[in-house]
Amino acid sequence: xxxxxxxxxxxxxxxxxxxxxxxxxxxxxxxxxxxxxxxxxxxxxxxxxxxxxxxxxxxxxxxxxxxxxxxxxxxxxxxxxxxxxxxxxxxxxxxxxxxxxxxxxxxxxxxxxxxxxxxxxxxxxxxxxxxxxxxxxxxxxxxxxxxxxxxxxxx
Amino acid sequence: xxxxxxxxxxxxxxxxxxxxxxxxxxxxxxxxxxxxxxxxxxxxxxxxxxxxxxxxxxxxxxxxxxxxxxxxxxxxxxxxxxxxxxxxxxxxxxxxxxxxxxxxxxxxxxxxxxxxxxxxxxxxxxxxxxxxxxxxxxxxxxxxxxxxxxxxxxxxxxxxxxxxxxxxxxxxxxxxxxxxxxxxxxxxxxxxxxxxxxxxxxxxxxxxxxxxxxxxxxxxxxxxxxxxxxxxxxxxxxxxxxxxxxxxxxxxxxxxxxxxxxxxxxxxxxxxxxxxxxxxxxxxxxxxxxxxxxxxxxxxxxxxxxxxxxxxxxxxxxxxxxxxxxxxxxxxxxxxxxx
Numbered sequence: 360x361x362x363x364x365x366x367x368x369x370x371x372x373x374x375x376x377x378x379x380x381x382x383x384x385x386x387x388x389x390x391x392x393x394x395x396x397x398x399x400x401x402x403x404x405x406x407x408x409x410x411x412x413x414x415x416x417x418x419x420x421x422x423x424x425x426x427x428x429x430x431x432x433x434x435x436x437x438x439x440x441x442x443x444x445x446x447x448x449x450x451x452x453x454x455x456x457x458x459x460x461x462x463x464x465x466x467x468x469x470x471x472x473x474x475x476x477x478x479x480x481x482x483x484x485x486x487x488x489x490x491x492x493x494x495x496x497x498x499x500x501x502x503x504x505x506x507x508x509x510x511x512x513x514x
Numbered sequence: 515x516x517x518x519x520x521x522x523x524x525x526x527x528x529x530x531x532x533x534x535x536x537x538x539x540x541x542x543x544x545x546x547x548x549x550x551x552x553x554x555x556x557x558x559x560x561x562x563x564x565x566x567x568x569x570x571x572x573x574x575x576x577x578x579x580x581x582x583x584x585x586x587x588x589x590x591x592x593x594x595x596x597x598x599x600x601x602x603x604x605x606x607x608x609x610x611x612x613x614x615x616x617x618x619x620x621x622x623x624x625x626x627x628x629x630x631x632x633x634x635x636x637x638x639x640x641x642x643x644x645x646x647x648x649x650x651x652x653x654x655x656x657x658x659x660x661x662x663x664x665x666x667x668x669x670x671x672x673x674x675x676x677x678x679x680x681x682x683x684x685x686x687x688x689x690x691x692x693x694x695x696x697x698x699x700x701x702x703x704x705x706x707x708x709x710x711x712x713x714x715x716x717x718x719x720x721x722x723x724x725x726x727x728x729x730x731x732x733x734x735x736x737x738x739x740x741x742x743x744x745x746x747x748x749x750x751x752x753x754x755x756x757x758x759x760x761x762x763x764x765x766x767x768x769x770x771x772x773x774x775x776x777x778x779x780x781x782x783x784x785x786x787x788x789x790x791x792x793x794x795x796x797x798x799x800x801x802x803x804x805x806x807x808x809x810x811x812x813x814x815x816x817x818x819x820x821x822x823x824x825x826x827x828x829x830x831x832x833x834x835x836x837x838x839x840x841x842x843x844x845x846x847x848x849x850x851x852x853x
Contacts, residue, residue, distance in 0.1 A: 423563055425615035425646045427680070429713070467718045471684060471725050503682050503719070511649040 388445035389487065395494040397437050397458055403477060405437040407461040409497070410468075413444065414504065415451025416482060427455065427504050437497075446487070454483040457504045458495045469501035476500065480507035538603045539853045540821050540838070543831045548839040548851040549817060551599070552608040552703070553741065553773040553803025556590045556629045557621035559583040565712035566618055573809060589807060592632030598807050599636065602814035605839070605851040606635075608671065608803070610703070611642040611662075614678040617713040623662035623669070630668045638846070639666065640673040640703060643691060645681050656690055663698050670846050671695075675705035675741075677715045683725035692729055696736030701845055703739045703771065706758060708748035710779075716748060723757050730765050737845060739801060743770040743787070745780060752783050752790070759794040769845060770796060773805035776816035776823075788823045797833045801841045 393413075399405045411433050418428035428451045433442055437460065446454070459468045459478035469476045477497040485491070499506065539546035559582060562570065570586060571579050588594060599607055611626040612618055623641045630637040643659040644651075663669050672695045676683055695702045706723045708716050719725050723740055730738055740761065744754025762768045774780060775787050791800055802820070806813035824834055843850045 419563060419615065422561070422620055423615045427646070428616065469684070469719065471727060501682075501684070501719075503680075503685060505646070505648060505681060506685070506687075509647055509650055 385447075386449040388447045390443065390489065391446045391454075391487075392441065392443045392490045393454075393456065393483070393493060394439070394441040394490075395481075395492050396439055397435060397460075398479075398494060398496045399437045399460060399477065400496075400498055403460070403475075403497075404462055405460070407437075407464055407476075409435045409437060409440075409458050409460050411435050411440070411442070411456065411458045411495075412504065414455040414457060416453025416455050416508070418451035426509050448487065454486045454491070455504070455508055456481045456483060456493050456495055457507070458497060460497045468503075474501050478502040478506075480504055482508065536601050536603050538605060540603060540817065540834075542821070542825070542834050545831060546853055547831065547835050548853050549602070549604045550606045550608075550802065550839045550842045550851060551602075551604050551804050551806065551813060551817070552739075552771060552801050552842055553805050554595060554607045554609050554807060554813070555612070555621070555805070556592070556595065556609050556626060557586075557612065557619060558590065558625075559586040561621060562586070562619040563615060563617070563713070569710075569712060589810075592629040592637065595629070595807060596633055596636065598810075598813045601811075602817050604813065604817065605853070606638065608638050608640050608703075610640045610673040612673065612675065612678070613642050613644040613646075614675060615646060616680050617678040617709075617711050618675075623658075623666060627662075627666040627669065634668045637668070638671070639669040640671045641666065641669045641700075642673045645679050645688065648681075648687060652687070652690075656694065659691065660694050660698070663694070663700055669700070670848075671700050671739075672702040674702060677705060677708060677720040678711065678713075680713075680715050680720070682719040683723070684719060684728060686728075689729055689732065692733040692736045692738075696733050699847070701737035701739055701769075703741050705741045707742055707744045707746045707754045710748050714748065721746070722754055723761055727761065730761065730768060734765075734767055737767050737769060738765075739769045739771050739845075741771050741803070742773050742805070743775070743791075743800075745772070745775050745783070745787070747774060747779065750779065750783070752787060755787060755790055756794075759790060759796050762796045762799040763794060769799045769801055769841070771801050771803045772820065773803040774816075776804060776818075776820035777808075777812070778815075781819070784819065784823045785826060788820075788827045788829070792827055792829065792833075797829070798836055798841065800837045801845060802838050 413430040415428040457480040462475045479497040481493045630639040641662040740758045744758040746753035804816040
């Protein structure tokens with residue numbers, strides 16, 4: 360009897376471990392379509408490439424909880440845009456759309472000496488949703504996503 | 515390959531345990547030189563984000579991944595770090611705090627202080643600062659950072675990793691960090707270029723050291739140590755090495771560190787790297803570091819590879835003495851290490 364108990368315990372633990380491993384499948388991503396307008400201030404050339412980055416507003420828990428967790432990126436142009444993507448709902452919460460315009464065409468958001476590229480960020484309200492509309496204003500030179508988010512007066 | 519390396523290292527460790535005790539230092543031209551490794555990490559499994567845990571788990575076979583928490587916590591402990599230093603013959607080391615929740619996780623300043631306390635004659639702490647909610651809490655974080663540098667014992671420097679912490683080199687909102695470090699005479703170690711860790715920013719504003727030049731000029735009292743010397747680990751190229759050398763040549767407050775360039779991943783570029791350092795006349799600016807402990811035997815093999823590369827490039831014993839320990843002592847205001 361005293362011999363069987365540890366054996367039973369070990370077998371149960373192994374089975375539980377196997378079952379837990381089998382049950383740890385990731386949730387399927389949610390299809391989402393975003394659309395809107397990428398706006399550029401008057402006087403700024405608009406014919407450059409726009410890089411759009413999609414982020415979770417927040418990810419993880421506890422001490423590791425942090426904002427701006429990247430989902431994916433795509434290229435666009437100033438004006439109307441539309442993009443479909445798979446939202447990984449098990450990796451974070453919310454949706455941020457960040458974009459920057461490569462005014463000088465050098466492939467980087469500003470160089471140490473040329474500071475004319477513009478960036479902007481929009482937090483999508485009413486998310487999650489299968490289809491959302493969000494405009495992005497590219498008004499701030501050389502600004503990274505964390506320049507905008509979380510905002511100083513977070514709600 | 516990595517698993518074979520680990521098994522091999524474990525076997526070697528077992529054999530060496532049966533042999534003579536390791537001899538401190540490295541032998542060059544008939545004399546032994548002291549070694550300091552400025553760049554080591556500590557931390558915990560719990561403090562690692564899931565994607566980084568997956569990367570750590572790549573080195574462990576399926577069926578044994580349940581051991582990872584135990585192995586990681588043991589491997590990054592003060593006891594094992596000191597054991598690895600002993601095996602490599604290294605006299606002392608810097609241990610880094612990290613606040614990189616997007617990428618490599620969190621090892622707090624207090625945690626590092628506790629690790630360093632295990633042997634403060636050999637371990638030196640580098641404090642860091644949390645940056646991911648800067649618009650909300652910069653004043654709080656700066657106060658905590660300054661408190662860590664002044665209150666916690668044996669904190670000799672600062673560790674930052676722009677690509678891991680996801681803040682631009684040229685973002686002036688963060689420049690107060692450099693002001694504090696300079697005022698307190700704590701040299702700032704900054705990760706330059708890329709890394710293969712998930713979530714690392716690869717764009718030039720986070721990786722190209724020329725984006726840091728404005729801060730270097732604005733804070734001449736602050737010492738900037740350009741970590742990895744521009745080794746573009748994600749692409750396995752020396753992409754930013756010449757930029758780092760150029761900055762080290764032009765500014766008295768810029769130094770270099772070759773962490774991970776002695777790793778197997780960099781084997782093809784290491785000879786070119788040490789050649790560029792010598793040709794660039796910045797040997798007096800290079801402070802040795804490895805980016806360990808990584809896996810069993812890494813700290814030792816990194817040192818062996820780096821010394822072998824320097825010997826192959828005809829570095830003199832005096833030049834190696836500077837790189838391996840003397841530059842560290844000079845920059846951090848510490849006595850020279852003797853064997």
